[in-house]
Amino acid sequence: MFRRTDRRNHDHDHDHARGQGPGPGPAETALRLVKVSKTYGSDDSAVTALDEVTFSLADGSFTAVMGPSGSGKSTLLQCAAGLDRPDSGIVMVDGAAMTGGTEAELTRFRRNRIGFVFQQYNLLDTLTVAQNTVLPLKLARRRVDRARVREILAAVGLGDRLGHRPDQLSGGQRQRVAIARALVTEPSVIFADEPTGALDTRSARDVLRLLQEAVRVHGRTVVMVTHDPVAASYADSVLFLADGRLVGELHRPTVDAVAERLAHLGDDVMTGA
Numbered sequence: 001m002f003r004r005t006d007r008r009n010h011d012h013d014h015d016h017a018r019g020q021g022p023g024p025g026p027a028e029t030a031l032r033l034v035k036v037s038k039t040y041g042s043d044d045s046a047v048t049a050l051d052e053v054t055f056s057l058a059d060g061s062f063t064a065v066m067g068p069s070g071s072g073k074s075t076l077l078q079c080a081a082g083l084d085r086p087d088s089g090i091v092m093v094d095g096a097a098m099t100g101g102t103e104a105e106l107t108r109f110r111r112n113r114i115g116f117v118f119q120q121y122n123l124l125d126t127l128t129v130a131q132n133t134v135l136p137l138k139l140a141r142r143r144v145d146r147a148r149v150r151e152i153l154a155a156v157g158l159g160d161r162l163g164h165r166p167d168q169l170s171g172g173q174r175q176r177v178a179i180a181r182a183l184v185t186e187p188s189v190i191f192a193d194e195p196t197g198a199l200d201t202r203s204a205r206d207v208l209r210l211l212q213e214a215v216r217v218h219g220r221t222v223v224m225v226t227h228d229p230v231a232a233s234y235a236d237s238v239l240f241l242a243d244g245r246l247v248g249e250l251h252r253p254t255v256d257a258v259a260e261r262l263a264h265l266g267d268d269v270m271t272g273a
């Protein structure tokens with residue numbers, strides 16, 4: 001069952017007030033994984049995609065997840081976001097355990113606490129920009145504050161595109177709608193899976209800046225899977241995966257430092273070190 005502590009309210013004053021309390025107490029944890037494991041298949045064909053992965057991410061942090069192809073990045077994201085269930089281990093979002101529970105409970109948990117940004121945008125073609133943006137609120141049966149929605153769309157540079165449909169937008173604009181849609185429910189954690197993978201350099205930079213703003217202005221916590229050292233350099237820190245295990249971490253990443261670490265990660269995997 002979900003243990004919901006609901007210690008965090010979702011109003012903006014709360015976000016702005018964060019860090020202004022007495023004393024430098026430890027940052028609160030937005031996402032915590034404890035010994036999360038996931039194996040696909042069984043017997044001879046079994047693949048351990050995640051092998052007892054443990055880490056915590058502070059509230060209001062921006063983390064990139066990197067690693068060679070097949071290292072378990074997507075599986076990690078799916079399990080951490082409640083889109084898939086780990087075989088064992090615990091996932092906690094905002095102090096509430098997401099382990100166990102029915103599908104309906106998991107869905108409710110996701111709708112209220114998690115935002116998503118996918119490589120291929122996942123917008124509904126028949127809905128306008130504004131309608132796509134409010135969809136998560138409608139699905140969660142939450143009140144739609146139209147002024148707030150306009151504000152969010154203006155903040156991602158789409159204030160004059162509210163009535164457009166996705167096929168009237170560029171890839172970068174579509175991804176900005178996806179970011180607005182992820183922000184609108186004020187989730188604890190936004191998971192982004194290769195959000196710049198389909199974009200040109202300039203649109204990618206705009207999207208990465210908006211993800212940074214989601215953290216710095218809106219107080220969200222962002223976890224982004226990426227293959228691109230440039231994209232990773234926008235994060236506060238990078239987690240490196242290899243063979244389903246967490247094998248390293250880099251704080252305040254630069255493009256060169258990320259690329260170098262990735263290259264060595266490749267060496268380690270190749271030599272089995």
Ligand SMILES: Nc1ncnc2c1ncn2[C@@H]1O[C@H](COP(=O)(O)OP(=O)(O)OP(=O)(O)O)[C@@H](O)[C@H]1O
Nearest residue numbers: 040041047049067068069070071072073074075076
């Ligand atoms: N549905 C599945 N059935 C069987 N094996 C799977 C399944 N999904 C992933 N795997 C395997 O689990 C391992 C981890 O896969 P995962 O997709 O998480 O890696 P990744 O790091 O995201 O890879 P990429 O960078 O190529 O997207 C791989 O060996 C993969 O083949």
